[in-house]
Amino acid sequence: MQGHDTSAIRADGLVKRYPGDVTALDGLSFSVEAGTVFGLLGPNGAGKSTTVKVLTTLSRPDDGRAVVAGIDVLRDPERVRHVIGTVGQAIAVDPDASGRENLELAGRIHGLGGTALKQRVDELLAHFGLTEAADRMARTYSGGMRRKLDVATGLTHRPLILFLDEPTTGLDPEARGELWAEIGRLTREDGLTILLTTHYLDEADRLASRLAIVDRGRIVATGSPEELKAELRGDAIVVELADGSADNRAVDAIARVPGIGESLVDGRSLRARAERGAAAVPAVLSALEGAGIGVASVTVSRPSLDDVYLRHTGRAYRQTEESFA
Amino acid sequence: MTAIAQSLYMTQRHNRALMRQPWFVAITIVQPFVWLFLFSSLFQSVTEIPGFTSSPTYLDYLVPGVVVMTALFSSGWSGMGLLDDMERGIMDRFLVSPTHRSAIIAGRLAHEAVNLVIQATIIGGLAWIMGARFESGLAGYAVLVVGACLLSATFASISNALALTIRQRESVIGANQFLVLPLTFLSAAFMPLALVPEWIETIAHYNPVNWAVEAGREALLASPDWGFIGLRYAGLLVVAIVAAALATRAFRSYQRAA
Numbered sequence: 001m002q003g004h005d006t007s008a009i010r011a012d013g014l015v016k017r018y019p020g021d022v023t024a025l026d027g028l029s030f031s032v033e034a035g036t037v038f039g040l041l042g043p044n045g046a047g048k049s050t051t052v053k054v055l056t057t058l059s060r061p062d063d064g065r066a067v068v069a070g071i072d073v074l075r076d077p078e079r080v081r082h083v084i085g086t087v088g089q090a091i092a093v094d095p096d097a098s099g100r101e102n103l104e105l106a107g108r109i110h111g112l113g114g115t116a117l118k119q120r121v122d123e124l125l126a127h128f129g130l131t132e133a134a135d136r137m138a139r140t141y142s143g144g145m146r147r148k149l150d151v152a153t154g155l156t157h158r159p160l161i162l163f164l165d166e167p168t169t170g171l172d173p174e175a176r177g178e179l180w181a182e183i184g185r186l187t188r189e190d191g192l193t194i195l196l197t198t199h200y201l202d203e204a205d206r207l208a209s210r211l212a213i214v215d216r217g218r219i220v221a222t223g224s225p226e227e228l229k230a231e232l233r234g235d236a237i238v239v240e241l242a243d244g245s246a247d248n249r250a251v252d253a254i255a256r257v258p259g260i261g262e263s264l265v266d267g268r269s270l271r272a273r274a275e276r277g278a279a280a281v282p283a284v285l286s287a288l289e290g291a292g293i294g295v296a297s298v299t300v301s302r303p304s305l306d307d308v309y310l311r312h313t314g315r316a317y318r319q320t321e322e323s324f325a
Numbered sequence: 326m327t328a329i330a331q332s333l334y335m336t337q338r339h340n341r342a343l344m345r346q347p348w349f350v351a352i353t354i355v356q357p358f359v360w361l362f363l364f365s366s367l368f369q370s371v372t373e374i375p376g377f378t379s380s381p382t383y384l385d386y387l388v389p390g391v392v393v394m395t396a397l398f399s400s401g402w403s404g405m406g407l408l409d410d411m412e413r414g415i416m417d418r419f420l421v422s423p424t425h426r427s428a429i430i431a432g433r434l435a436h437e438a439v440n441l442v443i444q445a446t447i448i449g450g451l452a453w454i455m456g457a458r459f460e461s462g463l464a465g466y467a468v469l470v471v472g473a474c475l476l477s478a479t480f481a482s483i484s485n486a487l488a489l490t491i492r493q494r495e496s497v498i499g500a501n502q503f504l505v506l507p508l509t510f511l512s513a514a515f516m517p518l519a520l521v522p523e524w525i526e527t528i529a530h531y532n533p534v535n536w537a538v539e540a541g542r543e544a545l546l547a548s549p550d551w552g553f554i555g556l557r558y559a560g561l562l563v564v565a566i567v568a569a570a571l572a573t574r575a576f577r578s579y580q581r582a583a
Contacts, residue, residue: 056421059583081423090414096342108334109424111327137345153418 007067008034008161008193009055014064016050016217024050025061026217032195032210037187039208040197041305047217048197049089052165055195056086069160082110085159089166091150095139099130099149102138103156110157124152144175151182161193162186168203183207201305211305213312220312225305232303232311234261235277237284239270242294253291257283264310268296271310277301328425335432339406340439353440356398357448360391361455368515379517379542384457389469389541390514391452392445393534396477397509399444400437401501403481404488407433411492417583426576430485430569437481438474445470460547468554469541475561476537480504482568489575492582508534513542533564 009032016025025047032038040048053059055066057077066073069083094102103121107113112120125131128148133141138149147167154162164183168176184207186192198204204211205225213221213228221228241250250270251263259280263272270288274280277300288295343349365384372383380386407429410416419429449459449466459466483504487496511528512535518526529535536557543549 053583058417058421059580078423081421084421086418086421088414088417090412090417092414092418094338094342094413094415096345097338101338101341105334105338106418106422109331109419109422111423 006034007031008069009038009195010065010067011051011055012065012067014051014054014061014066016047016054016059016061023217025054025064027064028214028218029064030212030219030222032193034193035187035191036209037183037194037196037207039204039211040195040214041199041201041204041208041211041309042197042214043199046214048199048214049165050217051214052086052088052163052195052197056084056163057081082157083160085154085157085162087151087154087162087164087167089169091143091146093138093141093146093149093153096137098135098137099125099141100134102149102153106153106156112157120156124156128152144171144178147171147175147179151179155186159192161195164194164196166197166199168198168200180207201309205305213309215313221308228305228308229303232273232307234273234275234303236301236303236307237272237274237277237280237298238301239272239284239288239298240296241265241268241270241288242296244268249291250288250293253287253293254284257287260284262311264314271307273303273307273311274300327423328428328431331425331428332431332435335428336435336439339432339436343436343440353399353444354447357391357395357444358451360394361387361448361451364391364515365455371516371520374520376519377517382456384452384455385459385545386517386542387515388448388452388457388459389538389545390509390512392448392469392473393476393512393537393541394509394514395444395448396441396473396537397480397505397534399440400477400479400481401484401505402497403433403437404484404486404497404500405494407485407488408492408494408497411488411579416579420576420580427569427573429576430482430572433485434478434481434569437477441474441477442470445473459545461545461549465544465546465549468544468549472537472541472544472554472558472561475558475565476533478565479533479561479568482565482572486568486572486575489572489579492579508532511535512538514538533561536560 011031012029014025014028017023028047028051040051042048050059054061055068055073057073057080060074068080071079071083073080097105100121103124104117107117107120125134128151130145130149130152133145138146141149151167168179171179180203183194183196187194196207208225210222210224211228212219244267248265250265254260254263254270254272257280259275261273263270272284281298281300285295285298365387368383368387371377407416484497484500487500511525511532513529514534518529540554540557543554
């Protein structure tokens, strides 16, 4: 039926409500080209994980349609389960089994056995650098090793589509870097389609060839990271205010400055868009001074996904996590 | 076919995990000993009550009760393992793979059965050393253990169903506290029903725990009444199948909340 559709994943108007009038998905739609990394970007609670749960047959939507690898997720969940691999937020490793036993069980569930199973398990252990630790209980593994075993488990049956739900949360920078390299390799060499959810802007920027920004259960923008950034003409100006009580006074003050686009105060930061950032700074500073608002510092930068997010959701992306190299 | 194979992989996983917890193995071995010793001493004089004609000694009388009680005490906690898997994300990984829902439950029930057979073997051996004698020998004792396994499947299923629908440890703990001890005491596990108040006797009549105790005790006699045993075991089998089916269905509730 979907013979001409080349997309590996298609979500169509997904709606999911939870008891207590919580709408997790509010008509969410997007599609993912086969063999690419697609990023769902948004803060916690935006609906990213719910989307993954629906697409991986874990949860049924109240409305809408989803197709994964040409298979209707709602009508034929059993077939979908054969072709997908998942790596969730929690590291789903059995601590009371060895690394090898974890992988063997995953393989057996998918019908692997005998020498084929043994070969595949050895291959994965070697690939993820776990050969030496293979027969140790997983509870003795470091966080990074557990995550590697977790990713390997999701790959045991050579899935066509891999779902990665915030895979680098809680990893140290080194383990995060290794996982990033591995995700890139999987699409390049194995032709895997990957759906990645993340609330790290730089992770999405670096890994995904296409992105969708999720806000309150809907997709508010889609495109490649470059396209999304290019939509925002000009530069971003961030002014750190001397005190946090300026609020709308600061926005009003700079609204009259020529060349200034939308602006917003987030805590002590005043963020504004300007066609030529460096040229607009003196006028912005004098406008703030005229309104009696003290300034601590000012920076001008090329647009980042942060600004894309601000533009489409009207809220700044509060990145409270540590920044990484 | 795949569902059966998958159940075996799951059973193997649980058995292996249990064997790797030395403390748990130690408790499993010590517990039957404590019960056997404690109850046989505590209720020693029961045999002197007029009307106690069931067995020559209280120890002989007690063995089926302890086997059945052991089945209840272990299987009621089965849902805890499911909750661990849920918290670790292992459950979700199974559910998005071609794992049959029934295999996840069957694996836990089979694991409980293996566990119970080991414990029952220890109980039987200890009781024999303490002087208990089973007129029907090993075969009769095996029949007793089969009944206890059916009961264990029922309680493990209830425990798993609660874990899947309520998804809180308190639900499993609560079920153990509210079901296990009352149901054990509302049976002939420690006291012949001829010696208990009539209302207890009436309840015991409908209590699957009592079916397992009375049929198991009958199986230890020199010439058991197989009709008596068969009827009760058929009842236990039906209850176990219904409970296991409910536990498998409970995955729907878990997924609705997902």
